[in-house]
Amino acid sequence: MNEQRSIRRLVIRLLFLVAAMFAFGFALVPLYDVMCKALGINGKTGDKYEGSQVVDQSRQVRVQFLSSNNVDMSWDFYPKNDVLDVHPGAVNEMLFVAHNPTSHVMKAQAIPSISPGEVAIYFHKTECFCFTQQTLQPGERIEMPVRFILDRDLPKDVKQLTLGYTLFDITARSPPVVKVAGNGG
The missing domain is CATH 1.20.5 (Single alpha-helices involved in coiled-coils or other helix-helix interfaces)
Incomplete structure (x- = not known):
């Protein structure tokens, strides 16, 4: 028992x-x-930053944009401009260009990085192509926006930062498209 x-x-x-x-x-x-x-990590940036901060017109921060392709990624990938001078609190936008020069459909994912790393918490992306995978047809070219706000609380000694993206080919990770033949009826 x-x-x-x-x-x-x-x-x-x-x-x-x-x-x-x-x-x-x-x-x-x-x-x-x-x-x-x-x-403010993993692309989960709050919409509260969109338009809710007062722009600090008294200072400018230079944002440098870099792009690179991972090994075996054959796309052309670059920012439309290399630098942008921004005011903390203002909404900013930069366009990145991607072009698939191959003869087959490819899928890619961009991974961002911010340098110096300690300022990443002050960099708020409100829209970014890095949030989703990009699929391009053979020869297709697109412009992809990244919209961001530098927080007004960014330390005053920060005069420049770099936003970089590495583009990865994830085509092989995608399930193949299966075509079902008709029954010739």
């Missing part, structure tokens, strides 16, 4: 543990969103 009671208690504890783990799994998504919004 004592052994059955121990087993029953163990089963109840394990069921409670499973229920707690299940509930925690649901709580992870909002917790992750809150963390990303607070830190």
Whole structure:
């Protein structure tokens, strides 16, 4: 009888543990969103920055734009301008150009980086081509925007920063398109 009671208690504890783990799994998504919004990471930048900051006209920061292709990426990929002088708090936009010179459809993903790294928390992307994968047909050329705001709290000694993107070929990671032949009816 004592052994059955121990087993029953163990089963109840394990069921409670499973229920707690299940509930925690649901709580992870909002917790992750809150963390990303607070830190401005992983492309999760808050829309609160769009138009809610007063522009600091008294200072300018030079933003340099870089682009590179990962190994085996054959696209032409570059910013329309190399630098942009911006005021903290202002909404800014830069266009990047991508061109698929190959004879086949390709899919790419851009990964951003900001240097120096400690200013990344002050750089808020409100729109970015890096948020989604880009698919280009053979010979297709597109212009892709990145809209951003430098936070007014950016340290005063920061006069320049660099936003760089590396473009990765993810075509092989995409499932192939299966064409089903008709039944010739």
